[in-house]
Each structure stands twice: as C-alpha cells, then as structure tokens.
Amino acid sequence: MFDPVIAPSGTLLGLLQRGRGDGTLHALTAPRAEALAALNHCVLHDPRHDWQVENRSLYYARLFLDLNGELDGIEAHLFGPEDALDTDEARTGLALAVLGHLASYGRRDALVLLRRYAATGTNWAWALDELALRDDDAGLRSLAAPVLARFPADAEGEAALAAAVRDAFEPRPWRLWADDPRASIAARVRAALEAGCFDRWERQLRSAGPRPGWSVQAVFEWARQGAERGAALHVPAARCLAAVAGPEDRPRILRAAREGTDAVRCTALRYLADSDDPAALDLIESAVADGSATVVEAAVDAFERMRGAAAVDRARGWARRPGPLGAAAGRVLACRGGTRDRDLVLAALREAVRGEGPDAPTLWTLVDGAGRLGITCAAPVLRHVYRETASSHLRGRAARALAATDPSFATGFAVECLWDCEETTRELAARHAETGDARVVERLRRLAADPAEEAEVQTAVRSRIGPDLPAA
Template identity: 30%
Template sequence: MTKAAEPVWYYDSPTTFTGSLQRGLGRGAYRALRDPAAPQAVLACVKRDYRWDWLVDERAVYLARLARDLALPVPPLLNLLQENAVDDDDNTFDNTLEILEALGRAGDRQAIDGLRRYVHDGPRWVDVLHAIAADWPRELWDDLLPVARTRLGQRAHADGVLWRSRPWRDWAAVDDQLAAGVAEFPPRKAPRRPLEQQSTEDLLTALRTSSTDQQKAALRELNLRGPQPGLLPIVEKLPATELHGPLGRAIRMLGPRALPLARAWATPPIHPMIWTASLVLAKHGDDSDLPALLAAWDWLDGRTEDRCGYDALAAGIARIGGPAAQAAVPRLRHAWFSPHTFERAAYLRAVTALDPGNTDSLLTEGLWDCESDVRQFAAEHTPLDDMTRKQLSYLRDDPMETPEVRATAAARLS
C-alpha cells in the first residue's frame, strides 16, 4: 500500500516515549528495553501503522526487534492477520505481516510456522506467500506449492498479476499448469512511444504551438531523450502550472544550465515552479543560493500536510557548506523528529557535515533508528565506547539487519 498516514496531530510529542516509538526514533527503542510500559506501546505501533508514507518509511525491523527483545508473544501478532484482513486506515495487516516476515527471517519458529499456516487457511494467503517468498530462504516456502495449487483452483489462469512475482516463476519450472500461466502472462513490455519518430525540433515546435495535452506528450518524449537545452529560450512562455510534472523533470535534467532560470523562479513572489527551482539550486547552486534554499525550507514548513523534500534541501545546504549554512542546523535538528523517516539519513549526514562537533548524541541514537540508512551512517561515524561497541556487535550479528549495515558494523569493530 502507498497511502500516507494522517496529519502530524496524529502523533504524540516526540519528547514522549510513545511519540518516539511512533517516529521510529532510536531513543524510543533504547528506552523500550527499560520501560515497563513498552510491551503495550510497541503493540500499539504494530496495530496502527505510524509511518508517514507506508511505501518508503521503514519500521519492520525496528518493531520486530522490539517484539523479539521484549519477548512479546507471537500468536497475538498472527491473530492480527486473521482479524484485519480488510485494509483500513490503520494498515494493520501489512504492518504486522512485515514485522512477522522479519521475525521469520531471523529464525523465529513461531513466526515461520504461523505464516506458513496462514498460507494454508488465511484469507489473504497470496499476500503472505509473496512476502515470505521474497525474503525467506527457498527451503522455508518451496514445499507450499501443493497448497498454493489447491487454493488457486480455477483461478490458475484468471489472475495474471500472480505470475509476475516470486514464487510463481520459480514453481513454473516444476509445475506444468503454473508454467502455462506464466507463459500466458509474460513480463510487461515497455509502453509504446507515439512520438518516437518525431524530431527534437518538431517536438520543440509542438511545445510552442500546440494544446496543453500535446505539450505534455512532447515534453515526455523529450525527457526520454535526455537534457534539452533548446527548452531554455521558450520555457517562460509555457503554461507552468499545467505542465508542472514533465516540465520540472525537463528543467532538472539540464543541471547547472538551469541555474539562471532556477534563481529567477526562486525570487519572490512564489512561482509555480518554485520546487523545481529549489531542487536545481540544492543540486547545483553555490553559497549565493543559500538564502533561497532556507526560504524553500520555510515554504515547505508552511505546507503542513507535506513532509517530503527536506532531504534534498538538507543535502544541498550541506554540499554548499560554509558559515552561512550554519543557519540550517536548527532546522535539521528539528527535522530529525519528522514522522517521515525516509529522509532522516539526509538530516544526519547534513548536520554531521555542518556541525561536526555536536553530533555525537545523534550518531549514537542513530544506531537504534528505524531507518537502515541512518543505522549504516551512524555505524560508520559514531564515537566508540562501551555502549556503542555493544550495539555495533548487535547490528553485526542480527540476521534481521541489512547486509550493508552488518558489514559496516563489522568493519567498524574490526
């Protein structure tokens, strides 16, 4: 699922234990192992998915570790799959499935047996089968083929989406009926490009003279051909609001050549392409562009329902650096508590670059963070003491952890 969580008022304060757990902060995981209220607080984060963006924010390993280390019983988690088969605003089914899959990947026998049993009798057995086949060793799911064959029944050729993911293509090698289904639904082909035969000059002409729909089609074709400097002389005459998406991509592809245009768009009053301008300045600008980047940060703050994009600004400000960039440090430290955790690694990298003498506590906390990129960066840079060495050993040896974090922790300890 890709639905985002509810607005920011939905979260408890990040200074509270429950608020830190909801945001996947390292301090929440660290405190949970010492707080008698932790089991119920963790279970609440399983039942209601607190990720801002369910597609990219990480929680599964974070919550699975807490469930394991707090010895939460697995059967109630398995019951959540049965009780919440219908999707809702809590996203209980998908959240719980990801957590149980992580527990099974780490060898938890109850999670393994419970998910395998769900394939036998659960209503959303296909979702569970896809999840375990994607990340578990084949020997843990390969013998479920007869179960899947029986449960598919007459649907064998009716649901083509099945054949585009594991385990169906693996099983097709040994099952003739599944092989027929796979052959019937080959991998998707790239979509046809209606304007592929037109010259670049003709497409630029269409941008100047055609309707909005034709302009969009011309821009999409041009974007497939790489940067188009020929856009620059005509871009101000194009309807930016209507062409926002493809036009923004076209301008970003121009790189440093788009800087004069981006600087003009970043000057008040607010231009429809303000965000494209900000991304160009973040990627290619210099210290003269820092005020515009800080203004873009404030513009994002004014969009209370939008938590996305701060990472690009943080990376750009840190890249430019210098004394003027220090003004961003308080913003970065505030953004650390955002519920949109996918961007947290960018904040940590930026504040480490801009304020290197005052990042020890964030780097240490990062070893417990929900985001694997944060854990990896923290493992590379955190000061070594008894506590951080112990956590690095934990990361190195935990089969739930990503290979990159495990390798980084091992290298740091060596």
C-alpha cells in the same frame, strides 16, 4: 489506505511510529506493558506514509525480541473477521513481515502463524514469500494443497494460478511443488509455471506505445488523446519527439509550447527542456505565469530536469519568487548550485519548513542540498526535520546532512541512529557515532553479529572495529 495518524514526536508511540532509534531506547526503559502496547499499535496500524519503500519490519521485530513480546495481538489481527472484508495487502503486510523476521531469529510461534496464515489468510501470497526465505522444505510442502485449493480446477482458476506463480516474489515454494510426489499437485504447478513464462514472453512481444516513425503532429495528437482519457502522456510523448523531430520542426514545437492545448504544451515544454533549447527557460516562465495547474506542474518539472549553466543562472533570479517556480529554483540550486548559493538554499529550506511543515516533499531535495553545500547555519532546521518528520527516508537524509553540517552529530543523533529503522541511516551512524559512548560500542558489536543486518551496515561496523573497539 488512509494516511496514518502520527503521534507527537516526544511520545513513545510517536517515536516508534517514526522508526527512530530513540523509540527503541525509550521502549527498553519504559514499563514493559506500555512499550508492548505502543509496539503492537505500530505493527497493527502501519504508520508509514509510503509502506512500499519505508522500512519498519526489522526494527519492530528486534524490539519484539528485546521485550520478549507475545504475538497474541498479531494473531488476532491476522485471523479476525476483517481479514476477509479488507483485502488490501497493506493491512497485514507489516505484521507478516515482522513475523518473517521473528521466524528468522528462531521464534517458532512466528513461523507457525505464518504457515497458518498462508494456508487460510487473504494475503496468503505475502506470507508464502516470507516463508520461502525462512521455512524448511517440509514446511513449504505442507502448504501445497491448501494454497492450490484456492484456485478452482477450471480455465479461470488455472489462469489465476498462473498469474499467482508469475507474480510471486519468491519462486522457491512453486519450484518445490512442481516436484511434489503427488501427481495432481506437481502437474498443476508445472502447467502454471509454463503458462506464466509464456505470458511474460507474450507481453514482451506486445507493443502498445508510439513508434519513432511518427510525425511531430502525430505525437502531439497521441498526447492529446491520452489527456482526454485521463492519462498523462506528455513525458513519453516528449521522448518520442526526441526521436522524430528535426531542426525544421522547431518552430512548430515552439508554437505548441506557447499556444497548444495542455497536453501538447506539456509535451513541447518537456522536449525543449530536455534538449536544452535556448528558448526553453523563457517558455517555462511564461507557462508558469499563464498556464493551467497541469501546465504549471509540467513546466516546473521540466525546469528542474535542466542541467545547463543557464538553468542554474536563471534559478538564482527566480529563487526569491513566491510560488512553484521559486520553490523549484531553490531545489535546482540545492542540486546544482555552488557555495555562492548557500543563502538562497537555506532560505528555501526555512520557508519550506515554515510553510509546509517537516514532511513537505520539497524538503528531500533541499535537505540534500544543505548537506552537499555544507550549510552549517542549516543545522537547527535540519535537527527539526530529523525530529519531526514522519518519513524515515527524509529523516535519514536529514541525518546525512547533519553529518556534514553539525559538529555535534557524532555524539548526538548519530548514537540513536544506530537503532534506526532504515539500514542506510544505521550505516551512516556506524561510520560516525562516537565510540566513547558505551552504548555505541555495545550496539556496534551487536550489529556485527546479527545475521539479519544488511551487509553495508556490517561493513561500516567492521571499519570501526579496531584496537580501540575489539570484536566481542
């Protein structure tokens, strides 16, 4: 998939794409047609940069319910000609997940679309997993024949069927079909279940990795050969060194960290950093100064893994440096520095936003550090990251940092966070939002009664429901 195009944060579309609580609040006051158009755009053109970890489906499903939205756009998206041409599950996954939540809320039209797509669509396995959580036994049994018809009754088809059964997230449909009264269906599914179990067992017995009995030189050679094939193996190779290297091997490893080929040098640096070798920090500094881009990246990563006081002290000296080592030093101080390092972490945070924007990967660590260290002066930068980032996870981290640094959080961003797409952000808001706002009281009651809400969020809500906030 191409990176999604995210609209400005001040627009309704931009708010909904980001999954912000203000997106829902603005959509409910906007003209219905405009709100539904923006909502459909988000569902049909997944706005997430990392669709495998960021949440949007429940957020969009709830808004569909609030707007009483029709599903014509989703239907056209799922059953159009492009479904056969673009088989990437990311094209339809969000729409199917939204339908799954709508079905759990009792939308019969969503359930019908899921059944139809499971029978005929390209991304049928995702639809089947959604139905496994929401459909009744009769509905699932009706899909046995069309799903099995996808797999020819030959050796290749049976192997594909066994793989589909093995990789299914939800086993319920397959277990139902294994007991189907139609012998032809039950026999095929039982055979596939058995083949999948055997394949999993067989793969566990296979071992394609290094052996602890190897020598240091053999581990270096394995890492070098991997690099020639395009596989970066320095991380597992460093773990192997930890198993096979002895004190007598240290001079060889130190030499490899200074003079080895890229793969060997990366392996040696990782091993020395993980073992907190006294020479590791000097070798990391040298590697960043004269190494290739691959070596620099590995050296910086190795440095950030170091936990000792020496690494933190060195980070204080490196933090004001330009380049990757200075940025890494800022992150080390954000994770493990003390109150004396607040100015350095704040400077790193400001520089990252100024130089790389509100979606810079380094911000995840720096935002957490600003909250951990209670850097109140960081609140304006954190508010900017909260508003502008396209990552709902980074926004949640910014919200958590604001809760620790911004006295206005409880009456400001915490209120809109009750409608956020991420459950961890809603949980944070449930614990902090000021209940003097009538919207907060109403939202807490709704979350407490919503069966689709996460248990952690409802626990936080219940902690706020007391004499001043009686349950509805």
